[in-house]
Amino acid sequence: MLRSSASLAWRGLGPRSHYYPPRWVEVMSAWSPQRYRFEGERAGISSDVLDAAIQISERIRGVDPRLPPILTLRHLSVLTDTPYSYLRKVASRTGGRYKRVLFKKKVPGRPRYREIHIPEESLCKIQQWITNRILRNTNAHPASYAYHPDSRPVFAAGKHCGCRWLLKVDIVDFFHTISEGNVFSALMELGYTSLLCFELARITTMISPADRKVLRTAPNKWNAIPSYKNIREGFLPQGAPSSPMLSNLVMKRLDGQLADLANSHRFKYTRYSDDLAFSTVHDLTLETVKRFKRLVLSALSAAGFKHNRQKTVIRGPGAGRIVLGILVDGTTPRLPKEYKDALRQHLYYLNSPVHGPSKHAEARNISVSTLYHHIRGKIGWAERVEPDFGRKCLAEFEKVAWPPFDRDR
DSSP states (O other), rough: OOOOGGGSOOSSSSSSSOOOOOOOHHOOOOOHHHHHHHHHHHTTHHHHHHHHHHHHHHHHHHHTTOOOOOOOOHHHHHHHOOHHHOOOOTTTTOOOOEEEEEEEEEEEEEEEEEEEEEEEEHHHHHHHHHHTTTTGGGGOTBBBSSSSOOOOOHHHTTTTTSSSEEEEEBBHHHHHHSBBBHHHHHHTTTTHHHHHHHHHHHOOOBBBBTTBBBOOGGGGGOOOOGGGSSSBBBBBTTBBTTHHHHHHHHOOOOOOHHHHHHTTTTTTEEEEETTEEEEESSSSOOOHHHHHHHHHHHHHHHHTTBBBBTOEEOOTTTTTTEEEEEEEESSOOOHHHHHHHHHHHHHHHHHHHHSSHHHHHHTTTSOHHHHHHHHHHHHHHHHHHHHHHHHHHHHHHEEEEEEEETOOO
16 A cells, blocks of 8 residues: 555654655656655755655666666665565674575586575565665676576577577576676666665675685675675575576676677677576587687686586587587578477387376376476477477377376465
8 A cells, every 4th residue: 555655654763854755756757856846845854865765766767767766774674665674684694594405406416406495575675675776777798598587598599599609608606606786786777876786785695604714895894884794795596586686687797709700700699697608600629619718617617607618518520519408500590409309209008008197107206297297397398499299299299188186386
């Protein structure tokens, strides 16, 4: 429920009172400094304070008119219906807990785990607001194909179709490598004040009790606010709703550098989260591609990222060129033969009177419900990559005599 501007308190931080925009600013189709000033003067706010608030708000709107003007942490608390005291605790690293979940994943040569950090409900709510109201109104670099509306892996793969050479680079611990300082710098590009950017960076990053990394970035040192001091630097938690789009914002400058590097060496560049792909249709030598690879890895290292040696590969003529699980050695994106054969086999067993869904699920040691959603998901992927093949598989899937189960689970 929206509060009227008259009902809002004009609170401040420190000895001087600061005016922040009432909620009508959020829902207006266009920013109106005239109405803003009128409302402020009617509330008894001084001209100096209004001038400063309007200047900041217009700076933010100048970056992108879709961005909401936010002046202070207290202003954010009003817009998000979040207690100011809670936001201060999160920014001070004394509040905002995460649940740590480990998922085992196989890496050649050694077992590893993927760390997921799920924010508590109150923190998740504010991170979702930041995502929906701020981050969704920013633009990723054109080479980025993940974590923004209307983008799909097949679009990224399609950029590399018909290539002769393909270089694939995987970034190790992508989210956890993006630091609190990186987020701060990216948010500063949106026109918000440095203190608010620092507080937003604290709200969207976390520190691990086991992490002993000392702060490197000067903007994080706020001597005027003792509670904000911390010797450890936060990182972007994989599992927070704000992390995917923040990663795109942080990577925007590096994406531009890599795109320019690729273009200058007659390559195309795409990034899907931590998967980087470079391809060329030109008849280059392997040594030329290796030299280009060294330039790419050098740029990544300079930005603070490490590459996964096992997943960083060069594929040339005569080798299968696959981007994000999609074959790109032809003129159009295609599913690998192994994927199509496995899907055909599933559909054969599901429609077989000898086997059927129950026996097929039992043989795989999973429930019928899990099998249903697994196969339907694989068909959905096939529909996106090869629509004709996907439609044929869906028609076979719909012939299956599934036993009763809750299909919404």
